[in-house]
Amino acid sequence: xxxxxxxxxxxxxxxxxxxxxxxxxxxxxxxxxxxxxxxxxxxxxxxxxxxxxxxxxxxxxxxxxxxxxxxxxxxxxxxxxxxxxxxxxxxxxxxxxxx
Amino acid sequence: xxxxxxxxxxxxxxxxxxxxxxxxxxxxxxxxxxxxxxxxxxxxxxxxxxxxxxxxxxxxxxxxxxxxxxxxxxxxxxxxxxxxxxxxxxxxxxxxxxxxxxxxxxxxxxxxxxxxxxxxxxxxxxxxxxxxxxxxxxxxxxxxxxxxxxxxxxxxxxxxxxxxxxxxxxxxxxxxxxxxxxxxxxxxxxxxxxxxxxxxxxxxxxxxxxxxxxxxxxxxxxxxxxxxxxxxxxxxxxxxxxxxxxxxxxxxxxxxxxxxxxxxxxxxxxxxxxxxxxxxxxxxxxxxxxxxxxxxxxxxxxxxxxxxxxxxxxxxxxxxxxxxxxxxxxxxxxxxxxxxxxxxxxxxxxxxxxxxxxxxxxxxxxxxxxxxxxxxxxxxxxxxxxxxxxxxxxxxxxxxxxxxxxxxxxxxxxxx
Numbered sequence: 372x373x374x375x376x377x378x379x380x381x382x383x384x385x386x387x388x389x390x391x392x393x394x395x396x397x398x399x400x401x402x403x404x405x406x407x408x409x410x411x412x413x414x415x416x417x418x419x420x421x422x423x424x425x426x427x428x429x430x431x432x433x434x435x436x437x438x439x440x441x442x443x444x445x446x447x448x449x450x451x452x453x454x455x456x457x458x459x460x461x462x463x464x465x466x467x468x469x470x
Numbered sequence: 471x472x473x474x475x476x477x478x479x480x481x482x483x484x485x486x487x488x489x490x491x492x493x494x495x496x497x498x499x500x501x502x503x504x505x506x507x508x509x510x511x512x513x514x515x516x517x518x519x520x521x522x523x524x525x526x527x528x529x530x531x532x533x534x535x536x537x538x539x540x541x542x543x544x545x546x547x548x549x550x551x552x553x554x555x556x557x558x559x560x561x562x563x564x565x566x567x568x569x570x571x572x573x574x575x576x577x578x579x580x581x582x583x584x585x586x587x588x589x590x591x592x593x594x595x596x597x598x599x600x601x602x603x604x605x606x607x608x609x610x611x612x613x614x615x616x617x618x619x620x621x622x623x624x625x626x627x628x629x630x631x632x633x634x635x636x637x638x639x640x641x642x643x644x645x646x647x648x649x650x651x652x653x654x655x656x657x658x659x660x661x662x663x664x665x666x667x668x669x670x671x672x673x674x675x676x677x678x679x680x681x682x683x684x685x686x687x688x689x690x691x692x693x694x695x696x697x698x699x700x701x702x703x704x705x706x707x708x709x710x711x712x713x714x715x716x717x718x719x720x721x722x723x724x725x726x727x728x729x730x731x732x733x734x735x736x737x738x739x740x741x742x743x744x745x746x747x748x749x750x751x752x753x754x755x756x757x758x759x760x761x762x763x764x765x766x767x768x769x770x771x772x773x774x775x776x777x778x779x780x781x782x783x784x785x786x787x788x789x790x791x792x793x794x795x796x797x798x799x800x801x802x803x804x805x806x807x808x809x810x811x812x813x814x815x816x817x818x819x820x821x822x823x824x825x826x827x828x829x830x831x832x833x834x835x836x837x838x839x840x841x842x843x844x845x846x847x848x849x850x851x852x853x854x855x856x857x858x859x860x861x862x863x864x865x866x867x868x869x870x871x872x873x874x875x876x877x878x879x880x881x882x883x884x885x886x
Contacts, residue, residue, distance in 0.1 A: 372779040372780060372781050373771070373779070385770070385779060385781070386781060388770075389770070390770040390771045392725075407871050407872070407873075408871055410871075411723075411870045411871040412721075414814070414870075415723040415814045415870040416721045416722065416723050416870070417712075417721075417722075417723070417724065417725050418712075418721070419712035419722065419724055419725050419726055419772060420712070420713075421710070421712075421713045421726075421774045424772060426771065426772070442771070444726075444772055444773045444774050444775070445774050445775060446775065447771075447773055447775050447777075
């Protein structure tokens with residue numbers, strides 16, 4: 372079980388959280404002008420990397436807030452969490468010694 | 471050498487020391503007519519049908535580890551075709567029909583055992599969904615029948631049908647032709663038969679890149695054993711599909727999750743069938759060796775770690791102990807995880823891709839084993855003819871753009 376550091380509540384067991392998929396997938400700003408390809412990309416296509424992944428979690432049984440999490444999908448090690456709304460982190464800082 | 475009574479008797483005379491190796495361990499050639507990436511059941515089967523039905527003998531199967539060492543060797547071996555939509559029924563039923571004669575076809579005992587797959591209903595919603603499946607299947611001529619609680623107990627006597635359970639059993643859907651097979655034997659049987667027809671199975675050879683020409687068509691693969699040229703690449707890499715496809719800059723509608731399973735100590739036969747319960751996240755059957763083979767739901771997060779959280783298996787064992795009180799004092803011998811590639815609609819992708827010469831067979835999620843022969847058969851057709859077989863025509867990547875999804879979330883039967 373993962374121990375996840377919620378940026379609001381601190382480190383808590385995974386059972387208190389709900390996974391919410393890849394982070395920073397922005398909803399198309401103008402739905403009427405969005406093509407089928409762009410909708411498909413937003414709804415269904417994911418980067419699914421083997422390595423560092425930025426994802427959303429929700430502390431459903433705690434503060435109930437969404438936040439972002441940087442995790443290595445090979446080791447499942449959590450490298451950083453940060454609040455929703457903060458800018459996407461630069462992945463370069465994690466590349467060294469990621470595994 | 472064929473497996474036959476005569477050969478068995480002959481080999482017995484030399485104490486079985488002279489059986490030849492079941493498949494060759496060849497060096498890579500400079501180029502092949504087609505390359506399959508991934509030597510699991512689906513990949514080896516694809517190579518087998520390419521050689522047998524489409525006359526393509528100059529082909530290779532590349533495998534990062536050892537053949538059958540990924541999800542083929544990690545799954546819970548359940549076979550069934552009780553899916554909801556016509557497209558899925560066509561694909562999975564095609565597979566069940568091939569299972570029925572696969573041992574004879576491959577001259578290899580894959581131990582297909584149509585012992586019946588029973589899916590339990592615990593809520594009114596379950597009853598409605600399963601009855602809908604029963605009717606949808608019967609309209610397509612696929613066997614699936616509704617059982618009352620008592621009939622379910624009769625079919626699987628160790629089932630607990632007490633009314634005081636947290637989720638009492640209200641009935642069940644039974645597919646009698648469903649069952650199990652020996653997962654390793656499927657990989658070995660296809661490998662042996664394909665190798666005998668000249669297919670090169672290259673193990674410990676990881677694909678590191680896909681090379682393309684100025685027009686974008688594939689020209690070969692970069693591997694840990696050097697460059698190998700080819701005009702056709704079939705990617706059958708299960709959980710690692712996104713990684714391989716990224717090498718050709720194709721984004722996929724996939725997410726890879728850990729899926730766990732476990733086995734108990736071996737005991738005498740107590741379980742005559744496969745029992746699945748979607749609602750309380752457990753399924754169980756008994757192997758011929760006597761172990762209870764138990765499957766759990768996927769973990770919550772994407773991962774390539776081939777391990778999952780212990781709370782997932784604990785949750786499953788809670789359900790198993792409630793459904794089968796006889797199992798409460800049993801010890802579990804091993805648990806493990808595999809990485810499954812899940813599509814948004816829980817149906818696979820068996821298709822051409824936007825890249826010329828690149829084909830993909832993926833997205834089987836939590837239930838690819840049952841489809842091994844059918845998937846391999848139609849995928850070989852897709853690669854050889856450069857067009858899909860009518861059975862897999864709907865399983866494209868484009869369906870996520872057109873919206874023509876094949877939603878099998880209910881039939882997938884595993885929580886995810």
